[in-house]
Amino acid sequence: MSNLLNDAAGCASLLTLAEDVLKQTQDIVTYLRANNIPEPTFAVDSDPTPESAEYSALQSSLTASLEDLQRLVEGPRKFLRSVCLLGLELTTFQIALDFDFFTIVAPGQEISVSELAKKAGLDADRTRRTVNMLMTHRFFQESRPGWISHSSSSVVLFQDPEIRAAVHYW
Structure with missing residues (x-):
């Protein structure tokens, strides 16, 4: 769970989460550019993502926020259906x-x-x-x-x- 959902009320808004996703994505792009690493794509020749501790922390944080946003947008019923599948x-x-x-x-x-x-x-x-x-x-x-x-x-x-x-x- 991202830090946004761990606030006192546990009620981050969709927009707040989306803004957090944007900021964290920008942080990843900044990291990649600073280290002269191309951005990943779905192309077959896309370079693998870095395995550094710093990139791993950025990736983990972004993934948590994306999962939170997805769960809020889908709601518990769709989430449970996807888990069942x-x-x-x-x-x-x-x-x-x-x-x-x-x-x-x-x-x-x-x-x-x-x-x-x-x-x-x-x-x-x-x-x-x-x-x-x-x-x-x-x-x-x-x-x-x-x-x-x-x-x-x-x-x-x-x-x-x-x-x-x-x-x-x-």
């Missing part, structure tokens, strides 16, 4: 990992969903639904209907077998 989202990753989606798709190239299904040995419908769910979390991207390629998030699972194994362990 987490198992389905984890299952999506398990399917993609079990059938090697992240290694079948070559970085910098697109593949049709039907070709991915064929190479993975999975039916086209389940492949499409799995890829669609992954794309909602910015894992893979669809440049044209029926064709996917890696995003900056999914390419990590192609490049790093240790991270892939850790995610698969869930």
